[in-house]
Amino acid sequence: MQSEESQTETTNPASSDTPAYEQRRRVLIFSSYKLFSQCLLSYLQQHGNFGVRSESAIESTTDAIEVWKPEVLLVDLSCGDENLLRYVQLISRDYGRLKVIVLGVDQLSAGDLQCTDLRASGYMASGTSLKELSGAIDQVVEGGVVCSPSLAYLAFARLATLSGEVQRSSRIEALKLTPREMETLLLIAEGLSNRKVADRLSLSIYTVKNHVHHILEKLHVSSREEAVQYAYERCWLPSRPSLPSVDGMAARQRASA
Numbered sequence: 338m339q340s341e342e343s344q345t346e347t348t349n350p351a352s353s354d355t356p357a358y359e360q361r362r363r364v365l366i367f368s369s370y371k372l373f374s375q376c377l378l379s380y381l382q383q384h385g386n387f388g389v390r391s392e393s394a395i396e397s398t399t400d401a402i403e404v405w406k407p408e409v410l411l412v413d414l415s416c417g418d419e420n421l422l423r424y425v426q427l428i429s430r431d432y433g434r435l436k437v438i439v440l441g442v443d444q445l446s447a448g449d450l451q452c453t454d455l456r457a458s459g460y461m462a463s464g465t466s467l468k469e470l471s472g473a474i475d476q477v478v479e480g481g482v483v484c485s486p487s488l489a490y491l492a493f494a495r496l497a498t499l500s501g502e503v504q505r506s507s508r509i510e511a512l513k514l515t516p517r518e519m520e521t522l523l524l525i526a527e528g529l530s531n532r533k534v535a536d537r538l539s540l541s542i543y544t545v546k547n548h549v550h551h552i553l554e555k556l557h558v559s560s561r562e563e564a565v566q567y568a569y570e571r572c573w574l575p576s577r578p579s580l581p582s583v584d585g586m587a588a589r590q591r592a593s594a
Contacts, residue, residue: 368413415441
C-alpha cells in the first residue's frame with residue numbers, strides 16, 4: 338500500500354499514447370528524511386525530464402516499484418539503517434532492469450562499506466550536488482555506472498586495507514610450519530631431492546622425509562609440487578625462479594632420491 342507520506346508527480350507516468358520524446362524518466366526516491374526527499378523531488382521535477390515520487394518506508398517503496406515501475410531508484414543510506422544495505426542488494430537482484438543509485442555511502446563505517454556487494458549502478462557521496470545527481474540519473478539510465486570521486490578514493494582505500502588483511506592472514510597461516518619445515522620447503526622449491534635437502538641441512542634423510550610428511554599433512558596437499566605451489570600462491574617463499582616443469586622436476590627428484 339502507498340504510504341500517506343508518499344508523494345507523486347503531478348503528471349502521469351509515460352503512457353502508450355505519449356510520444357517517446359515526451360516520456361519522462363521515472364525516478365523513485367527512498368529516504369526516511371522527509372525534508373531531504375521533498376527537496377530532491379522538487380528539484381528533479383523542475384529540472385530535467387523526470388517524473389518523480391518518494392517513499393519513506395521499505396514496504397511502500399517495494400509496492401511502488403511493483404506498481405509504478407520506475408527506471409531509477411534513489412536510496413538514501415545516510416540514516417545509518419544497516420537493513421538498507423541488504424535491501425539494496427535484494428532490490429538490485431530481484432529487479433534487474435531497475436537502476437539503483439545509493440546516496441550517502443560515504444557516511445557508512447569502513448566495515449559497512451561494501452559497495453561491490455550492493456550491485457548498484459551509482460554510488461554518490463552525501464555532498465553531491467543536485468545537478469550532479471541529475472546527470473548521474475541520465476548516465477545510469479543509458480547503461481553507465483557512476484561513482485563520486487570521493488567514494489572512488491574510499492573504495493580504493495578499502496581494497497588496500499582488505500589486501501593488507503589478506504597478506505597478514507597469509508603470514509599467520511605460514512606459522513603452522515616450523516622454521517625447519519619452512520627451510521625444507523624452500524629447498525624443495527629450489528628443486529632439491531630429499532637426500533640433497535638432508536645434505537644441505539646436515540640432517541638424516543629420514544628426518545627430512547619426516548619433515549616433508551608433516552608439510553604435506555599440515556597444508557592438506559598430496560605432493561611436494563603441490564606444497565611448493567601452495568607456498569608461492571601465499572607469498573611464503575621468495576619470487577618463483579625460472580624452474581623446470583613440474584613433470585621434469587618430479588622425474589629428476591625420483592632419479593636422485
